[in-house]
Amino acid sequence: MSNKNLKTATLGGGCFWCIEAIFNEIRGVEKIVSGYTGGTAPGKPTYKEVCSGLTGHAEVVQITFDQSFVSYEDLLIIFMTSHDPTTLNRQGGDSGTQYRSVIYYHNDNQKEIANAVxxxxxxxxxxxIVTEISPLGVFYEAEDYHQDYYKNNSSQGYCSAVITPKLAKLRKMHADKLKEISA
Structure with missing residues (x-):
């Protein structure tokens, strides 16, 4: 497969564990990295620093996707229907600027699509809708234990109570965009 159709999207919709789990199920998504961006504090932030709310960073995922299978517009529609884009700095029980709803665009075309969606x-x-639409700054990869969090911890309480219901909603609303599950 040629890599010429690979593009990148950077999205924040509350806890990055939730957003990562959602997009891991989408056909055409090649890679997801949980991380932080949008802050003003110097240097690479840690999870503890970001959770303090003092760095200004948002928890985000950076998604590498093959646009011959899924469009940027489709990713944004899935994103906007997989979390609450109407709550400022809050998703469920998670509150603070680090949990804001945000689309970080990589170019003017992505900005236009984000505004249109x-x-x-x-x-x-x-x-x-209070989702922030901003240019991507420096993206910092989150600590290793945050990567593939749901896949590695699906029976953990937060995952069962918060992420599993979001996945059920995704499977119902966007069944035509899901990866095929091999038996």
Missing amino acids: SKEIAPYYENV
Whole structure:
């Protein structure tokens, strides 16, 4: 397979464990890296520093996807329907700027698509969409234990209570975009 169709998206919608688990199921997604971006503190932040809310960083995932299987627009629609884009700095029980809903665009085309998708889905929500749309700055990879978190910890309490229901919703809403499961 040629790599010429590979593109990158960077998204934050609360805890990166949730977003990573969602996109691991999407056909055309080649790689996902949990990390941090959007902050002002100098140097590479740690999870503890980001959780303090003092660095300004958001928990995000950086998704490498093959656009011949899934478009950037489709990824954003899945993203915007897999978390609550109407709550400022909060997703469920997680609160703070590190959990903000945000799309970090990599180029002007991604910015245009992000704005269009946000407007397109706005009528489906009772409240105003507060998802930030900003240019990507420096992306810092999160610590190793955050990578593939759900896959490695699916029976853990947070995963069972928060992520598993999100995956059920994804499978119902976006069944046509899922990877085929081999028996």
